[in-house]
Amino acid sequence: MTDATRMRRRDFVKAVGGGILVLVSLPAAGLGRDAEAQGRAYPTDVNAYLHIAEDGTVTLYSGKIEMGQGVMTSLTQMAAEDLGVALASIRIVMGDTESCPFDAGTWGSMTTRFFGPAVRAAAAQARLILTDLAARRLGVPRTALSVENGVIFVTAGRSRRVTFGELARGQRITHTVDERAVLRSAREFAVMGRSPRRLDGLEKVTGAAKYTADIRLPGMLYARIVRPPAHGATLRRLDTAAAEAVAGVRVVNHDGLVAVLSPDWETSDRAVRLVRADWDVPAPAFDTESVFDHLVQAAPEGRTTDSAGDVEAGRRQSARTFDVTYRHPYVAHAPVEPHAALAEVKDGKATVWASTQAPFSLRPQIARGLGFRVEDVRVITPYVGGGFGGKAAGQQAVEAARLALAAGRPVQVAWTRAEEFFYDTFDPAALVRVVSGMDANGRLTLWDYQVYGAGDRGTEVFYSVPNRRVRVYGTWGGGGPAGYHLFGVGPWRAPGANTNRFAAEQQIDAMASEGGIDPLEFRLRNTTDRRMLGVLRAVAQASGWQPAVAPRRTGRGRGLACGIDAGTYVAHVADVTVDRATGAAKVERVVCAQEMGIVVNPDGAKMQMEGCVTMGLGYALAEEVRFEGGRILETNFDTYALPRFSWVPAIETVLVPNDDLAPQGGGEPAIVDMGAVIANAIFDATGARMLRLPMTPERVLAEIRRG
């Protein structure tokens, strides 16, 4: 990322005007190894701005975006806490590249972990500055003052007081914080650690909340783009005459991006169907079934991410070894809001409203598409109707910008559901092979783990295994040779971890079963990680875990799984019933225990846990993108089933307290066990081991019949 993509501080300070402005610049070292390990360019310059205007208005500027995960509320809570004001008195501006500090993107459950400290530091520093000003104004030492709800007063005599607004008036203070300021401790929290109603709630229940496709500009046109039938197809012949004959329609062609434009979406949609395009579609290289062989055969060189002892010695020391292969298909993000963008190009500058998780990363992409300088592109992020990683990619924003440039009018590109399924950057298909072993006492002796296509997230070995090796071929972002994937892949809620936990936690479960050991006892016996022991015991207690050796084969089963994601520890117990005539698995109850350090907003955290559990039902039981070569066979929700009301089990969430640790990730961890915990419950219910996702009734039935 070049400096040009960041607004110069000088310009920003000027634009903000008078009052008190606090800029926070946390050193990269403070951002944790996680961000670096994942190769993410987390901002190292200014992370947060907090402004107190001369009328007392407090505004927090954040490059993060709100897509349902609730950070609009939790970030404001953090600022309110350390500034010493009521939640309602802070306004937050998010995801606007013109006024907000650079941010690489909203993903990886990093907002609270890495951006949160910057917000709190800015707020704490602002409070210090204001307290200094108040001390001078009131003629008392700083220590004699207290702060409450935006008012600073003399502790011994509350009538001597001054408001933040009064202090900010006539000021032009710009302060940069380079060190960690003293933050309030969890015991002092007045705003954090509580669960106010969502700040975006009212707008969302009244229909007032604006999403990208809801924005209107005078003279705007609605685009429908001519699309190929398959990825990799090339255009042989194009005839747009019939489309152009429709009243009010224009067809533009910007370097091969062909679109029908008109002042209303329906007309464009009708006209695009009149375009005659002939395509050459390459013969399918592989499909839904053969992809797994392909992933192994064409795999890029592996890297060893963990190694200890000697796996060959481990094999010899094992009383029993297990060699199992697990499969995970391509899975769609399928947010209910499809990708949308509205672009306006005027006087050599482009303004693009986009449903995106990464407004700042979109800027250079749009600039390249237009031949503009990055600083001449502004991206504004309205409310985002679900992302889950899929809106890290911003193809639609580049399309809208190019068409707006070509048309000389504002252009909206809002993908149809079929386009959403076609251009989604799927959770990649992946294969995991685990060779593991244990001694006669049920202690792990060997863990030889290989993953193709999913990357290393979720492979961390928190069990005590003296001889282990983890080898990773490819990443969730693609990687690998050309043609390794035939269409886009990318981050999907806890990228790769769903695949890796599906494999690892079933492997553990199978070993416990073969050893005649209760699955909880087996896990407790094989780890010394304190935080893991904490969530395992918490989930056992909350679920009323009764020790038993699986499988019990009664048609009702109980499964257990655990994992670490985004610095957070999770453990799940699921109760599942399986109809042995049809193979249909119904998840009746899920208990999830999560330890995530300090909890900023307990109810918000629980909402994310419930969302993870519910979304996880989909990839566990039903979701699979079927394809033949570059042709995507899913076009809508009739064949690609998302979890519905009747699928949702009773969900119980438990937050395991740990106020000694800074807040950890919350948007993703509770989804990572869902495949494994349901598979383990199905095993307990039927004796059938489900090694391939999703666990559809047909596949469960086939495994039951195989015995």
Added chain:
Amino acid sequence: MRDSIRFRLNGRPVSLQTDGTRKLLWVLRNDLELTGTKYGCGEGLCGSCTVLVDGRARRACQADLASVQGTEVVTIEGLARGDRLHPLQQAFHEHGGLQCGYCTPGMILGAVALLQANPRPTREQIVRGMEGHLCRCGAHQRIVAAIQAVSAQRGGRDD
């Protein structure tokens, strides 16, 4: 083809000269700039475009404009009375029955229709009644709780 279409929308009369085979969704969003009604799938499979037509839930992406001739249409923008939220809007807000909020307008209107038809539904009836609404964020459990709360506080009466 131009048709003369009249209906009441959120309590006010509307008169349009347009093609009656157009879908209500796009007329609401483009012609009338009521963008609370969302496009999600375009085939009546997700419920995010749900509106009330004479008190019953309809998928606006599937409804020909001509089919609402002479009816009373309510969108999410017309549900509150001034500053006073509809009890279901209030309950969704209080129970956290939303995350990204994109499915929320359709979800709330679906729930309004559900309680109008059956003021005291069982949990099972709520689940069945809302089955056609997709929520990718996974707010289902809280949505059901919100609907149950409104049903309980009304004591079975629906206004």
